[in-house]
């Protein structure tokens with residue numbers, strides 16, 4: 001009996017893992033309405049398997065893309081990062097992001113904010129370096145942020161112009 005109960009809970013847990021959600025219509029341009037997979041949530045925030053945080057009021061539960069379910073909004077485009085992270089949880093654990101710039105930037109609002117963060121970091125360094133304050137570890141983190149930003153920017157531009 002106990003074994004059976006545990007099995008049910010396990011099955012429930014798996015079902016919960018694969019709950020899709022996406023930005024509500026109108027919150028962001030249509031091309032950034034990815035159907036992410038819910039990883040966790042608090043009262044005000046929802047976390048995706050691709051390690052992004054969303055305001056709970058800005059997102060809605062939706063069906064898996066291509067699998068409409070009665071009573072749920074249709075999932076728009078699948079978030080490949082969430083899909084891969086759920087299938088291969090070990091992979092994402094091995095690539096921790098150490099910095100302020102995320103590897104993936106989906107929306108115009110987030111892109112603008114990442115640009116401002118990076119700009120401020122560059123301005124800070126521009127004031128330190130001429131004064132002789134050169135810290136290789138700090139510069140290494142800035143370089144990693146800049147590289148992440150560059151690839152996120154290319155992806156963003158590509159997605160946005162595909163519409």
Ligand SMILES: [Zn+2]
Pocket residue numbers: 034035036037048049050051079080081082083
């Ligand atoms: Zn995702």
